[in-house]
Amino acid sequence: MTEFSGATDPDRILPLLWRHRTARKATTGRPPRLSVDDVVAAGIAIADTDGLAAASMARVAARLGVATMTLYTYVPSRTELVELMVDDVLGGRRLPGPGDERPGPWRDQIQLYADRTLAMYRAHPWLSEVSRVRPPLGPGMLRESEYVLSTLGAVPVARRNTAAVTIVMFVTAAARQEGENAQLRRASGQSNDAWWGQRGQLWEQWFDVEQHPAMTELWNAGGFDRGPDQQAADAFALGLRLILDGISVQRDDRVAQLPDALNAHRDGLAGDDLAHPSRRAGQDDVAGQQRHDM
Amino acid sequence: MTEFSGATDPDRILPLLWRHRTARKATTGRPPRLSVDDVVAAGIAIADTDGLAAASMARVAARLGVATMTLYTYVPSRTELVELMVDDVLGGRRLPGPGDERPGPWRDQIQLYADRTLAMYRAHPWLSEVSRVRPPLGPGMLRESEYVLSTLGAVPVARRNTAAVTIVMFVTAAARQEGENAQLRRASGQSNDAWWGQRGQLWEQWFDVEQHPAMTELWNAGGFDRGPDQQAADAFALGLRLILDGISVQRDDRVAQLPDALNAHRDGLAGDDLAHPSRRAGQDDVAGQQRHDM
DNA sequence: CCCAGTTATCGTATGGGCTACGGAAACTCT
DNA sequence: AGAGTTTCCGTAGCCCATACGATAACTGGG
Numbered sequence: 001m002t003e004f005s006g007a008t009d010p011d012r013i014l015p016l017l018w019r020h021r022t023a024r025k026a027t028t029g030r031p032p033r034l035s036v037d038d039v040v041a042a043g044i045a046i047a048d049t050d051g052l053a054a055a056s057m058a059r060v061a062a063r064l065g066v067a068t069m070t071l072y073t074y075v076p077s078r079t080e081l082v083e084l085m086v087d088d089v090l091g092g093r094r095l096p097g098p099g100d101e102r103p104g105p106w107r108d109q110i111q112l113y114a115d116r117t118l119a120m121y122r123a124h125p126w127l128s129e130v131s132r133v134r135p136p137l138g139p140g141m142l143r144e145s146e147y148v149l150s151t152l153g154a155v156p157v158a159r160r161n162t163a164a165v166t167i168v169m170f171v172t173a174a175a176r177q178e179g180e181n182a183q184l185r186r187a188s189g190q191s192n193d194a195w196w197g198q199r200g201q202l203w204e205q206w207f208d209v210e211q212h213p214a215m216t217e218l219w220n221a222g223g224f225d226r227g228p229d230q231q232a233a234d235a236f237a238l239g240l241r242l243i244l245d246g247i248s249v250q251r252d253d254r255v256a257q258l259p260d261a262l263n264a265h266r267d268g269l270a271g272d273d274l275a276h277p278s279r280r281a282g283q284d285d286v287a288g289q290q291r292h293d294m
Numbered sequence: 295m296t297e298f299s300g301a302t303d304p305d306r307i308l309p310l311l312w313r314h315r316t317a318r319k320a321t322t323g324r325p326p327r328l329s330v331d332d333v334v335a336a337g338i339a340i341a342d343t344d345g346l347a348a349a350s351m352a353r354v355a356a357r358l359g360v361a362t363m364t365l366y367t368y369v370p371s372r373t374e375l376v377e378l379m380v381d382d383v384l385g386g387r388r389l390p391g392p393g394d395e396r397p398g399p400w401r402d403q404i405q406l407y408a409d410r411t412l413a414m415y416r417a418h419p420w421l422s423e424v425s426r427v428r429p430p431l432g433p434g435m436l437r438e439s440e441y442v443l444s445t446l447g448a449v450p451v452a453r454r455n456t457a458a459v460t461i462v463m464f465v466t467a468a469a470r471q472e473g474e475n476a477q478l479r480r481a482s483g484q485s486n487d488a489w490w491g492q493r494g495q496l497w498e499q500w501f502d503v504e505q506h507p508a509m510t511e512l513w514n515a516g517g518f519d520r521g522p523d524q525q526a527a528d529a530f531a532l533g534l535r536l537i538l539d540g541i542s543v544q545r546d547d548r549v550a551q552l553p554d555a556l557n558a559h560r561d562g563l564a565g566d567d568l569a570h571p572s573r574r575a576g577q578d579d580v581a582g583q584q585r586h587d588m
Numbered sequence: 589c590c591c592a593g594t595t596a597t598c599g600t601a602t603g604g605g606c607t608a609c610g611g612a613a614a615c616t617c618t
Numbered sequence: 619a620g621a622g623t624t625t626c627c628g629t630a631g632c633c634c635a636t637a638c639g640a641t642a643a644c645t646g647g648g
């Protein structure tokens with residue numbers, strides 16, 4: 001299940017998230033045996049193999065060869081540790097930055113984002129255990145937002161953010177499922193097929209054909225022949241394609257040449273409410289405003 | 295974070311999930327003071343107000359006026375209790391069944407599903423804490439599958455299930471976010487807007503404009519003026535619309551009258567080419583495994 | 589009416605989790 | 619050498635799930 005820990009103090013977590021920007025260290029006092037990076041890396045390593053719950057303060061400390069309470073000099077609490085782990089992994093995708101080369105047209109760039117994100121959740125399935133609303137506002141998370149937005153330059157600004165949030169939401173949802181699968185596979189030592197097979201008695205003993213005609217019909221027509229994993233992959237591919245198809249209709253450079261049937265959809269795509277930007281003066285106003293990721 | 299408990303024994307959990315079909319009770323021995331329904335209801339009530347973690351065995355028992363260990367006569371472990379809670383709530387949407395009246399054309403029926411699901415996650419935000427892969431195979435979950443499939447009768451069988459899984463995946467993802475929001479709002483006593491406002495120093499102190507030109511540009515253009523909750527709502531509306539638009543193209547009764555530009559998209563929808571090449575490669579690593587949500 | 593059989597109740601104990609607190613240790617600088 | 623500062627970490631308190639075994643409460647048979 002998804003962990004919800006306490007709220008974190010921005011004055012403590014933000015400097016930690018952006019710790020690589022501030023390199024000043026204390027010159028006095030007992031020198032530290034570890035670094036925050038060490039703690040984060042240990043947490044990730046444990047979570048990768050045994051799940052987020054296994055990355056307890058005690059176990060992270062043991063892996064680093066220190067006492068449990070020692071960790072609290074590096075990290076205010078386990079909540080912050082998890083946030084740091086998440087942002088670290090998010091940044092680990094190494095999505096192309098502002099000056100970097102891009103893999104072709106915008107759709108391929110989105111596909112790169114999707115591929116990397118899927119791979120990230122496969123490598124770090126415990127990400128699925130962490131909520132991504134009110135995400136860690138660190139470099140890793142911001143890099144994601146920047147990349148996705150940068151691929152949508154051809155979408156009118158009034159609709160660009162909605163498009164980005166939609167893509168991120170869908171991709172994250174699919175990746176999260178993938179991560180949950182990996183997690184369950186490891187924890188149960190059982191594949192999805194095995195899990196379903198073990199529950200075959202459901203159909204013989206409990207399933208009521210009368211109550212489920214649509215399922216029964218589709219079953220008889222072979223509509224469930226593809227296994228659960230393939231179904232999920234199909235759904236991900238289809239959903240992403242349809243979303244990108246729809247977004248491409250919003251792109252400035254294509255609107256003109258499309259048939260009326262499609263332009264009809266275009267209207268009100270983001271609703272009237274999206275189209276009235278009360279323009280903000282400068283980026284200095286940024287304080288106090290909200291933006292969001294997903 | 296998402297809870298992952300141990301694997302449950304189908305021989306124990308299936309009879310519990312379908313307990314209302316089998317009404318025979320023991321005639322001998324000490325009569326029970328409670329019922330499984332009582333325990334499930336107590337768990338839901340506590341989780342509704344204080345989150346899933348608060349629905350501990352001790353607290354559920356206390357609410358029912360019995361000792362903690364007493365619960366274990368009704369439920370094998372907390373894992374099963376949570377599964378029962380989930381299926382109960384899933385069924386609580388009371389989606390129209392086989393004979394029941396439907397609210398108009400298929401799109402409206404999907405919208406009903408989406409609305410009810412959103413409402414369910416708002417009323418029971420702890421659902422967001424529970425993984426929905428390898429879901430409880432009870433009446434509540436099966437009713438959902440049946441309903442969604444029943445709305446897609448006009449989609450060719452070869453593509454129907456993929457369409458259903460895609461819709462469920464997207465709607466569930468959006469609803470889950472909504473639930474996480476509700477949860478965080480209550481746990482932190484802080485709205486989303488307040489949370490972002492409290493982190494205004496991010497932009498002044500840590501945000502690097504050079505590294506994030508696309509975000510900066512969009513910010514200056516007013517692209518982030520809508521608050522986080524509105525952004526999420528916009529994304530949900532857009533994503534669902536685009537997915538349904540795409541699926542409607544697959545419907546038998548509409549294919550004929552659509553322009554070629556759209557029919558081009560139609561091809562390969564359920565086919566082998568569904569997965570993007572690079573993605574498929576990565577996926578084979580995971581071979582042998584997962585099914586998903588739905 | 590009593591007792592065997594059966595089922596439900598629940599007290600205790602074990603082992604895990606997070607972290608507040610406060611003292612000890614290790615370093616620099618004067 | 620001593621003061622100041624920072625890190626290290628042992629103890630203890632409070633939460634959790636649940637294995638085990640004793641006890642309570644009921645039914646049906648004699």
